[in-house]
Amino acid sequence: MLQRFFIFCSGADTAILDECSPGERTKYAGIGATVFFTAVMATIAAAYALYTVFDNYFSAVFFGIIWGLLIFNLDRFIVSTIKKRNNFFDELIQASPRIALAIIIAIVISKPLEMKIFEKEINQVLLTEKNEMTLANKDQLALQFTPAVTALETEITGLKKEITDKETEVNTLYETYIAEAEGRKGTELIGKGPVYKEKREKHDAELAALTELKKTNAEKIAAAETKIETITAEYNSKVASTQPVIDGFDGLMARVNALNKLPLLPSLFIFLLFLAIETSPILAKLLSPKGAYDLKLEEQESSLKSWVTQQQAQRDILVTTDREINNRVYADIAEEQELYDYKRKKARELMQMQADAFYSKQKSVL
Known part of the structure; x- marks a missing residue:
C-alpha cells in the first residue's frame, strides 16, 4: 500500500510497473518518497514563512498545505516527464529546464527553514537593529524639540545671571557702607555720618530692587520650566507613539535581511542540502541505466507512434x-x-x- 502510494508520487505508470520486477518498483517508490517528503518540507517551510506574515496558525497551515501540494505537483510533473534516452547529453539537455526549476524550488523551501533554524541568531540581530533604530528615532525626534528647549534653558540661565549680578552689586554696596562706618574706606572716619547714610540708602535701594528682580525672574523661570516640561512631555509622547512601529519590525523581509547578515557558510550548507533533496529524483533518473520500466514505456510509445x-x-x-x-x-x-x-x-x-x-x-x- 505504501509502496503504491510512493509510486503514484513518482508519476510512473503503475500498469507498466506491475509488469516489471520488484527492484524496478522499489526504485520508483524511492523516487516517489523523495518527491513526497520534499513536498512535506515545503509545507513546513511555507507555513512558518506565512506565520511570520499573518501571525495566525490557521492561515499559515492552510496556505502552507496549498504551497506543499503545488510543490508536490511540480516535482511529480518534473520527474514523470524525464524520459530515458540513448545519449546522456540529450537527457541532460532535456532535464536542464527542470533542474533550473528544482534549484528555484530549493531556494524557496530552504529560506524559511533557515530562518527557523537560526531564529535565535536572527532575533539577536533584530534586537540590535531595533535598539539602533530606537536611538536614531529619539535623535531624529529630538531635532524637532531641542531648539525650543535650548532657547528656554538659555533664557533661564540669563535670568539667573541677572539675579547673581544684582546680588554681587548689592553685596559690594553692603561692604562699602560697612567699611565707611568702620573707617576702613571712604572718609576713614569711624561712625555713621552723612556719607555712611548716603551709602546705606543706596544699598537699601539696590536691595529692594534685588528683591523685586528675584520675584520677577522667579516667575519667568517658573514659566520657562513649565514650557520645558510641556515640550519634554510632548517629546516622550512622540517617542512612545513611534516605538510600537520599531517593536513591530519583525516581519518576513526583516528576518530575511537579518539572515543575510549572518555568516554565509551555515546557510549555504542548508541550501545545498535542500538542493540535493530537490534534485535527487531528477539526478536518480539521469544517472540510472535504462530499466525494464523505461524499455516497456519506450516500446509502448514507439508502438503508438508507429500506429x-x-x-x-x-x-x-x-x-x-x-x-x-x-x-x-x-x-x-x-x-x-x-x-x-x-x-x-x-x-x-x-x-x-x-x-x-x-x-x-x-x-x-x-
Whole structure:
C-alpha cells in the first residue's frame, strides 16, 4: 500500500510497473518518497514563512498545505516527464529546464527553514537593529524639540545671571557702607555720618530692587520650566507613539535581511542540502541505466507512434487516390457532348432571366 502510494508520487505508470520486477518498483517508490517528503518540507517551510506574515496558525497551515501540494505537483510533473534516452547529453539537455526549476524550488523551501533554524541568531540581530533604530528615532525626534528647549534653558540661565549680578552689586554696596562706618574706606572716619547714610540708602535701594528682580525672574523661570516640561512631555509622547512601529519590525523581509547578515557558510550548507533533496529524483533518473520500466514505456510509445504514423500515411494515400479518381471522372465528363448542351441551355436561360430582371428594375426607376 505504501509502496503504491510512493509510486503514484513518482508519476510512473503503475500498469507498466506491475509488469516489471520488484527492484524496478522499489526504485520508483524511492523516487516517489523523495518527491513526497520534499513536498512535506515545503509545507513546513511555507507555513512558518506565512506565520511570520499573518501571525495566525490557521492561515499559515492552510496556505502552507496549498504551497506543499503545488510543490508536490511540480516535482511529480518534473520527474514523470524525464524520459530515458540513448545519449546522456540529450537527457541532460532535456532535464536542464527542470533542474533550473528544482534549484528555484530549493531556494524557496530552504529560506524559511533557515530562518527557523537560526531564529535565535536572527532575533539577536533584530534586537540590535531595533535598539539602533530606537536611538536614531529619539535623535531624529529630538531635532524637532531641542531648539525650543535650548532657547528656554538659555533664557533661564540669563535670568539667573541677572539675579547673581544684582546680588554681587548689592553685596559690594553692603561692604562699602560697612567699611565707611568702620573707617576702613571712604572718609576713614569711624561712625555713621552723612556719607555712611548716603551709602546705606543706596544699598537699601539696590536691595529692594534685588528683591523685586528675584520675584520677577522667579516667575519667568517658573514659566520657562513649565514650557520645558510641556515640550519634554510632548517629546516622550512622540517617542512612545513611534516605538510600537520599531517593536513591530519583525516581519518576513526583516528576518530575511537579518539572515543575510549572518555568516554565509551555515546557510549555504542548508541550501545545498535542500538542493540535493530537490534534485535527487531528477539526478536518480539521469544517472540510472535504462530499466525494464523505461524499455516497456519506450516500446509502448514507439508502438503508438508507429500506429499513428501508419494511420496518417493511409489517410494521405486515401486523399491522393480520391483526388486522382475525381480528376479522371471530371475529365471524362467534360468531354461528353450531352452534358455540354445541357449546361449551354441552362446558361442561356439564366442570362435571359438576368436581362429581364435588369429591364424591369430600370423601368420601375423611370
